Amino acid sequence: MTLTLRYDPLDPGTLSDPYPLYAELRKNTPVFWHEQMQSWVLTRYRDCREVLRNYELFARDRRRVGEDVPEFRQSVQSMDPPEQSPLRTLLLNSLRAQDLDEISRRSRLQIEGLFARLADRAEFDFMSEVAAPIALTITSDLLGVEEPELKSYMALSDAIARRMDAGLLPSTIEAGDRARNQLNALVDAWLEGEERPGVLASVRRNAGKAQVPEHYIRNTTGVVFNASYGTLFATLGNVVLTLLQRPDALERLRDKSLLAPGVDELIRFDGPAQGTSRVATKRTTIGDTVIEPGQIVMTLLASANRDPEEFPRPDELVLDRSPNRHLAFGWGPHACLGAMFGRIALRELIVGLLATPAPLRLAGTPTRRRTATVRSMDVLPVTFRR
Template structure:
């Protein structure tokens, strides 16, 4: 644990400390107003910016609606989408796994969950990427303006959803239940946007990271043919290289983390990637152990503010693994991955992959 002038916060890296910060909503606030901060002008009244008790009815409404959807059916369709993409790309000299596989499969899955028409993949990916980069505006101020422009365009897309004929899905259910739960339509709007973006960007990142990990560990994909390893394998892929690198809380009352005093109002940044490699929690943390149990990683957060796209990320990763297992050959890198520097989300922006056999090419 140390103080970072650049981030203006305490940095915690051990699993136990990160877990405690995420779990202790009394002392560490997602709603920074509880710690004496003014709400930033871009703040949205979503589950990610509220704490109990304000957070509770919103979370309950969305969690209930999420579980009421046909998640098995969404998973089956994601498997179908994956198989169709891999069949189309089977003979390609190379393809970008992030752009041509992870993004369309994730976008279709999250739109099926919401019950809305998917926007064009490439155009939406540009908007999503701008918003994701906007998360780092505290470090890179120049990314804020493009992020706000992208948010405006996404709001236009969502306006079309709200005014279109209702289709069965999460959006219809939360809108019909919002009044009874005492939740305004504006709050539904903000939370649908967060769920939509988290469901897409987090899932794309998790899927691209999982594919890269499987490629870099020969034999790992074949081991996942064992159905008993599929669920634990998906969780291990998330732990090994999770997309979300951390989150920040504001200290509500002066307290201590071990022997370090954290003053009211100070910020604490919990680094998920570091926590997931803590050897005190995960034996052999730098190894990909597909049968690792228990595996209570922090890749998708923890506690009441755990990532709202967590279930969807698992569904899509599982579907993509099943699609890769059915592919004509194991995937391999066609060129080195390309990464855009980001602090919040970590995954290869371009992941050149091929199914072509290196030996037959020679």
């Protein structure tokens, strides 16, 4: 289909509010070729979900279309079933074996402590002072690794997030690759260091039985760490902004029965993952568009999550929305492995926000980070002062 609307994911208007444009695209050109991204872009829920589900036709693993991906780079994210399955199952079992109550309790204490310390500040940046430390502590605790220094990890993760937009901004490649090397060095230090309870120890203990090679675990540790930190950081910011702009919605979340569906609705409404890509393994069609083998297909998850064919009143925050089969955690064999921990972090954040003596409110103009793949706040000035 020919694109008459201009879709520039890094345009300031799109960064600030992409949803009106997504609605136009879904209506007028639901499947279109994006020259700069060299991809087909899918904007409808049903098309995105089908691509993510059908890994035989739409691969994550570029080796399946003849590209050379070195063996030492393989991870849970780069391989498809059946090759991916033992590693994914190993990770899933290790994640499920963690003590969710204890993780929730520690998150709650951390959030309470942060809020108490920030209570008198005339203004602070929610992203660097709340979202980043919470994301880093939960992630390090979960994996059972020594927590990296906050400021330097924030910079490292920021460079990796920007690197995801390399197709749009090639200038991000160098710093992004440097950051990935730094992450690999961190992983090596964790693997050589003293073993602590957590996902990494459990994965290593069971790897032999599951016949998962050591280098898959090394790469996957870096993938899990940054997938966790980066998305938690971005989601906490997006969700807090949504709630600051709708104090009535936050109040309604005092009703405990709304907390679980409310958390999912907040992630659907303004989640961090704007899109993810796959590559066609065979000639196929989506609607009346022919996709050739080797062509990239970008599923715009954030657009799919506002598709009125799947979500009635898609642009409203409906805290008790049910069903809510959103794609904010992906779908299919690469769907998020840490969704339950993302939900815990958000639940504890909301409980923490509802417990402060004075409500959190905006104290300045929030700015979005200039990234297309991960939608995130850059600076979010807030205060508890009346």
